[in-house]
Amino acid sequence: MNFPIAQRIAxxxxxxxxxxxxxxxxxxxxxxxxxxxxxxxxxxxxxxxxKAILEGQNxxxxxxxxxxxxxxxxxxxKRDNGLDVDPDKEIVIxxxxxxxxxxxxxxxxxxxxxILLLEPYYGYHLNTILLNGLEPQFLTLTPPEFSLDEAALNxxxxxxxxxxxxxxxxxxSGKMSSAEELAIxxxxxxxxxxxxxxxxxxxxxTYDGRQHISPASVGRLRERTVSIMGFSKTxxxxxxxxxxxxxxxxxxxxxxxxxxxxxxCAPSPLQYGAAAGLQAPPEYFQSLRNxxxxxxxxxxAGLHEAGLTPLVPQGAYYVLASIAxxxxxxAKTAALILLAQTGxxxxxxxxxxxxxxxxxxxxxxxxxxxxxxHEAVKRLxxxxx
Ligand code: PLP
Numbered sequence: 001m002n003f004p005i006a007q008r009i010a011x012x013x014x015x016x017x018x019x020x021x022x023x024x025x026x027x028x029x030x031x032x033x034x035x036x037x038x039x040x041x042x043x044x045x046x047x048x049x050x051k052a053i054l055e056g057q058n059x060x061x062x063x064x065x066x067x068x069x070x071x072x073x074x075x076x077x078k079r080d081n082g083l084d085v086d087p088d089k090e091i092v093i094x095x096x097x098x099x100x101x102x103x104x105x106x107x108x109x110x111x112x113x114x115i116l117l118l119e120p121y122y123g124y125h126l127n128t129i130l131l132n133g134l135e136p137q138f139l140t141l142t143p144p145e146f147s148l149d150e151a152a153l154n155x156x157x158x159x160x161x162x163x164x165x166x167x168x169x170x171x172x173s174g175k176m177s178s179a180e181e182l183a184i185x186x187x188x189x190x191x192x193x194x195x196x197x198x199x200x201x202x203x204x205x206t207y208d209g210r211q212h213i214s215p216a217s218v219g220r221l222r223e224r225t226v227s228i229m230g231f232s233k234t235x236x237x238x239x240x241x242x243x244x245x246x247x248x249x250x251x252x253x254x255x256x257x258x259x260x261x262x263x264x265c266a267p268s269p270l271q272y273g274a275a276a277g278l279q280a281p282p283e284y285f286q287s288l289r290n291x292x293x294x295x296x297x298x299x300x301a302g303l304h305e306a307g308l309t310p311l312v313p314q315g316a317y318y319v320l321a322s323i324a325x326x327x328x329x330x331a332k333t334a335a336l337i338l339l340a341q342t343g344x345x346x347x348x349x350x351x352x353x354x355x356x357x358x359x360x361x362x363x364x365x366x367x368x369x370x371x372x373x374h375e376a377v378k379r380l381x382x383x384x385x
Pocket of ligand 1: 035097099122167242243
């Protein structure tokens with residue numbers, strides 16, 4: 001039967017991540033394209049979930065999540081993000097950060113609304129925007145600084161723009177929003193009455209002593225910001241599908257309504273594992289930073305040696321490398337040639353841009369074990385244009 005798929009699916013923009021993964025598998029290469037998170041899950045988190053299963057926490061939970069996790073998150077928000085939040089009314093536990101993002105768009109925006117996306121962007125953000133019938137509106141940030149300019153941001157706002165997505169630290173650029181940039185966001189958002197949706201999944205993966213700043217903690221941004229956070233990267237549990245949204249009570253109620261319809265609730269025993277993880281001592285979070293910073297330095301040194309120019313990330317676990325000087329037709333050609341020559345898979349920068357600015361970039365993920373990273377660096381050193 002030839003049954004047509006929905007237009008909203010046909011409109012999606014598939015990224016080249018899956019293509020590169022397939023090609024990498026075909027040639028038996030090392031996949032630095034996709035980010036799965038390869039560090040071990042802390043025993044505290046793992047054992048918290050196992051204990052919950054053994055104690056019979058295996059049924060549906062309230063759609064907003066179990067109370068011990070919401071309480072632990074409220075404490076964490078106060079301690080690490082400078083946010084005072086009501087655990088009963090302002091936190092919604094969801095199925096992954098991606099789930100919280102999707103529920104937020106559906107709950108708070110209408111089809112046809114414009115939503116600003118800073119490029120380079122995370123592909124899931126764009127496709128979830130399209131799936132919700134929203135109009136993505138792009139503002140290109142320029143490497144190597146990827147700084148936000150107030151005049152450019154004001155100019156990017158159109159009559160139907162209702163919201164703006166922030167991602168700090170950013171996937172794919174690693175850029176962290178500075179206090180000055182968030183002050184710009186506050187001014188522009190107030191001027192145009194925009195909702196801010198802030199993806200902070202990499203908040204604990206920051207380098208060179210930099211401090212993550214939660215947009216909601218800046219000035220009056222709290223009332224118009226939905227903070228989207230999670231555990232996938234912090235505890236290396238990408239497969240657990242746990243995340244949460246933090247917002248003003250009225251917004252959180254709407255988000256939770258959609259959350260209930262989409263997922264019913266997040267996986268019950270895993271919520272207890274995450275609650276246990278939030279009690280981890282500060283040393284855990286410091287060692288996470290140190291570990292990824294070491295990996296970042298290994299890959300950046302290797303990229304330099306291969307004649308690619310790494311744009312050293314401030315946070316998250318990806319690095320964009322500039323290939324503009326190498327004369328390839330486009331980023332996809334460059335990534336495929338690099339894979340064929342060295343057996344190392346990356347992702348073409350075009351996957352993160354609407355404009356042609358991504359054609360001079362490729363992205364590598366360094367959330368890999370050390371042996372894999374060292375082997376990748378060895379192979380990259382053989383790259384010849
Ligand atoms: N947000 C960003 C910016 C990401 O890079 C990723 C994963 O790569 C996610 C969200 C996914 O988070 P989760 O596993 O909590 O859905």
